[in-house]
Amino acid sequence: MTFVITSDCIDSKDRSCTDQCPVECIYEGERMLYxxxxxxxxxxxxxPVCPQGAIFRDDQLPESxxxxxxxxxxxxxxxxxxxxxxxxxxxxxxxxxxxxxxxP
Amino acid sequence: xxxxxTEGTDCTLAVVGAGPAGMYAARAAASSGRFSAIDVIExxxxxxxLVRYGVAPDHPETTRVAKxxxxxFDLGQVRFLGNVAVGRDLTHGDLIRHYDAVLYATGxxxxxxxxxxxxxxRGSVSSAEFVSWYSAHxxxxxxxxxxxxxxxxxxGGGNVALDVARLLVSPADxxxxxxxxxxxxxVLSASGVREVDVLVRKGPGETRxxxxxxxxxxxxxxxxxxxxxxxxxxxxxxxxxxxxxxxNLQTFRAWSETTDTSPTRTLRFRFWTRPxxxxxxxxxxxxxxxxxxxGAMARQVLHRxxxxxxxxxxxxxxxxxxPGSLEAGVMRNVEGRVQSADGGPxxxxxxxxxxxxxxxxxxxTNRIDAExxxxxxxxxxxxxxxxxxxxxxxDKLTAQGVAVTSWSGWREIQEAERVLxxxxxxxxxxxxxxxxxxxxxxxxxxxxx
Numbered sequence: 001m002t003f004v005i006t007s008d009c010i011d012s013k014d015r016s017c018t019d020q021c022p023v024e025c026i027y028e029g030e031r032m033l034y035x036x037x038x039x040x041x042x043x044x045x046x047x048p049v050c051p052q053g054a055i056f057r058d059d060q061l062p063e064s065x066x067x068x069x070x071x072x073x074x075x076x077x078x079x080x081x082x083x084x085x086x087x088x089x090x091x092x093x094x095x096x097x098x099x100x101x102x103x104p
Numbered sequence: 105x106x107x108x109x110t111e112g113t114d115c116t117l118a119v120v121g122a123g124p125a126g127m128y129a130a131r132a133a134a135s136s137g138r139f140s141a142i143d144v145i146e147x148x149x150x151x152x153x154l155v156r157y158g159v160a161p162d163h164p165e166t167t168r169v170a171k172x173x174x175x176x177f178d179l180g181q182v183r184f185l186g187n188v189a190v191g192r193d194l195t196h197g198d199l200i201r202h203y204d205a206v207l208y209a210t211g212x213x214x215x216x217x218x219x220x221x222x223x224x225x226r227g228s229v230s231s232a233e234f235v236s237w238y239s240a241h242x243x244x245x246x247x248x249x250x251x252x253x254x255x256x257x258x259x260g261g262g263n264v265a266l267d268v269a270r271l272l273v274s275p276a277d278x279x280x281x282x283x284x285x286x287x288x289x290x291v292l293s294a295s296g297v298r299e300v301d302v303l304v305r306k307g308p309g310e311t312r313x314x315x316x317x318x319x320x321x322x323x324x325x326x327x328x329x330x331x332x333x334x335x336x337x338x339x340x341x342x343x344x345x346x347x348x349x350x351x352n353l354q355t356f357r358a359w360s361e362t363t364d365t366s367p368t369r370t371l372r373f374r375f376w377t378r379p380x381x382x383x384x385x386x387x388x389x390x391x392x393x394x395x396x397x398x399g400a401m402a403r404q405v406l407h408r409x410x411x412x413x414x415x416x417x418x419x420x421x422x423x424x425x426x427p428g429s430l431e432a433g434v435m436r437n438v439e440g441r442v443q444s445a446d447g448g449p450x451x452x453x454x455x456x457x458x459x460x461x462x463x464x465x466x467x468x469t470n471r472i473d474a475e476x477x478x479x480x481x482x483x484x485x486x487x488x489x490x491x492x493x494x495x496x497x498x499d500k501l502t503a504q505g506v507a508v509t510s511w512s513g514w515r516e517i518q519e520a521e522r523v524l525x526x527x528x529x530x531x532x533x534x535x536x537x538x539x540x541x542x543x544x545x546x547x548x549x550x551x552x553x
Contacts, residue, residue: 001165022124022169022467041168044316045466048348057316 001058002037003046004072006065008054009033011101017046017055018085027076027083029091031098034075036083071095115139115485118203118497120190122146123153124467125457126209127173128474134179136482142182143203143497147189148242149509149541150517153211155467156534157239160267161282162274163317164531169467177511185498186509187542191425193506194497200452201493202500205481207454208442209474212433212463214421217414218259222382231264231415238271238292240285240536247288250295253410257391259379260415261304266313266321268413269300273327273369283525283532299370301407303377303393308356309339315351321371322359328367333360335375338397377405388412418463427453434462440477441484452488454481513545520544 005017009032017033018026025039026046035046035055047055056062058069075092076083083089090096117133119126122144130144150156152170159166176182190196190210199206215230217223229248236244258269271279276293284292304311308331311318321329336357342350356373374395381392383406391409396402419433420426429436429445435455436443442453456477457470465473501508509517517535525533535541 019472020466020468022471023172024471041171042165043169043467044314045468048315048351051347053347 001042002040002072003035003042003044003055004037004058004061004065004069005033005035006054006056006061006068007032007098008052009050010095010098012052012054014051016049016051020045020049024085027079027085027089028087029075029089029095031091032095034072034092036076037069037073038076067094115204116141116143116202116491117481118142118199118206119144119209120199120206121153121209121211121457121459122151122173122184122186123209123211123457123470124155124169124173125211125460125470125474126207127152127176128471129207129209129456129478130182131173131176131179132475132478133481134176134182136478138482138485139181144176144182144184145188145190145199146184146186147192147210149187149538149545150514151184151186157241158235159239160271161239161284162271162279163267164282166467184509184511184514185501186514186545187538188501188506188508191423193501193504196425196427196453198497198500200491202491202495202497204488204491205452205454205485207440207456207477207481208426208435208459209455209457210420210423210426211458212418212420214419214423215414216417216419218379218416220379220381222384222388223414225382225384225388226386227384227388227410228382228412229414231260231268231413232418234268234413235264238284238288240283240288240534242536242538242541244536247291248411250291250297250411253295253297255299255409256297256301256411256413257379257407257409258300258302258413258415260302261306261311261313262415263312263314263317265302265304265415266317268415269302269371270317270321270324272297272300273324273371275325275327275368278324280528281530283521283530283534285534285536286528297369299372301372301374301409303379303391303407304373304375305378307339307375307398308335308373309342309345309349309353311349311352313348313352315348315355318352319355326368328364328370329359330370330372331356331360332374334400335373335397336360338376338399340398374407380404382412418458420459426459428455432462435459440473440480452484507542507546509542509545516547517541517544520547 025036071092117139119130130142215232217230258265376397377393377395379391379393383390391407393405395405428442437455440454442450442455454477456474521532
């Protein structure tokens with residue numbers, strides 16, 4: 001079980017979740033944040049603090065956001081070295097190609 | 105690297121307390137590269153504080169945060185000195201003689217009770233006492249006689265209250281695979297508890313429960329969740345609430361609209377209810393409270409109960425071996441620099457975690473908190489008076505006859521617990537007895553020789 005960050009994080013990146021993660025498994029792309037599914041301990045501290053409501057446990061992902069499970073995993077796998085919290089990495093290609101989020 | 109920093113790498117740090125705050129502090133200090141030695145001194149034979157003795161046993165995923173703490177000990181300069189209690193085996197004076205800086209992260213472990221008449225009656229216990237029991241703390245007092253208990257009142261609007269209430273209504277077979285010791289499981293299996301009432305001072309739109317944990321109560325088989333719809337309706341406009349509060353309100357609303365037909369156990373939330381007195385001859389018989397739902401007349405209510413568990417916080421009161429002074433149950437400090445009673449800083453002495461800011465936040469709150477304190481230590485380090493005694497504290501402790509448990513000793517305790525767990529099909533079962541833990545840890549030392 002893991003938590004997954006989804007589309008409402010794109011172009012928002014509030015980062016409140018990173019302060020809540022006890023294992024620092026949330027990493028930053030240019031346009032959104034991603035959770036390392038292998039490091040995540042499933043504690044649930046991140047989800048309630050996200051002002052966008054963008055974080056879900058994998059078994060509670062809305063059907064339309066299912067693809068983000070793969071997006072989070074593949075983003076982490078694409079980082080060559082050991083990822084460092086706070087560093088900026090290239091987005092998952094599907095996120096990089098997403099249309100700009102409408103400003104609130 | 106400047107010459108100051110080169111000098112600085114000879115510095116030593118004692119971290120007292122191996123809970124989350126102490127471990128995050130040790131990790132931050134180690135990664136600064138400014139210390140040649142960091143000793144994590146822990147009163148219990150096992151590390152990780154509330155991760156081991158506070159996180160509910162049916163939520164083992166949270167305990168996996170330990171893997172981050174394990175890594176701190178893999179860094180060469182961090183040592184674990186378990187089974188060493190400041191105030192029992194050594195003094196604060198010993199620490200400042202042996203280390204350049206001392207950081208206290210011993211938490212606030214004294215359980216508070218409501219200060220109302222009757223709080224001292226038999227059957228009125230603090231969450232600290234109850235949680236210590238089910239999490240197999242070596243110093244826990246004997247178990248509550250749950251086989252004679254039918255009804256329990258739990259007071260509190262935080263996650264501890266939620267954990268305690270859940271453990272009391274959970275079917276015993278669901279707990280068999282946790283790391284609880286056999287005698288704790290036996291008591292819970294024989295439990296006569298049928299009803300648990302959670303009394304919350306505020307409304308269903310103001311709770312701080314972790315939303316996922318609250319929602320998951322619905323997964324417990326045979327448990328009926330009861331919320332009065334009038335409590336939910338009285339909340340009114342929910343737009344200004346935090347996301348956590350809104351999530352929880354939604355959960356409570358759903359529960360208020362359903363009724364379970366044949367429950368084995370009932371878990372009821374009573375909001376806007378403030379206990380005023382515990383009634384009983386020589387033991388708890390009932391809790392008297394004022395129910396003051398907005399828009400309704402306040403009324404006095406009486407809830408019969410066999411056991412009352414106060415989940416209303418903790419304090420450091422009673423830890424008279426601590427330097428500095430306590431204020432509102434925590435150590436007087438500025439950003440982690442410990443202050444004396446008259447307000448000046450006590451040089452070289454620091455604090456992190458609950459002892460610094462009080463019992464609040466999640467595990468990760470201690471990371472940010474501990475990193476702040478370590479940043480202050482690093483600022484001060486070059487100007488601190490150097491330690492007077494360069495000998496190894498462990499030699500002094502060993503000469504005193506203290507059975508220090510090392511990092512490899514802790515690994516040996518874990519191995520013993522794994523073997524114990526396998527006998528009943530659990531991944532691990534905790535050793536509770538301090539002597540057994542120390543003996544298990546000691547085997548490592550013998551096999552190393």
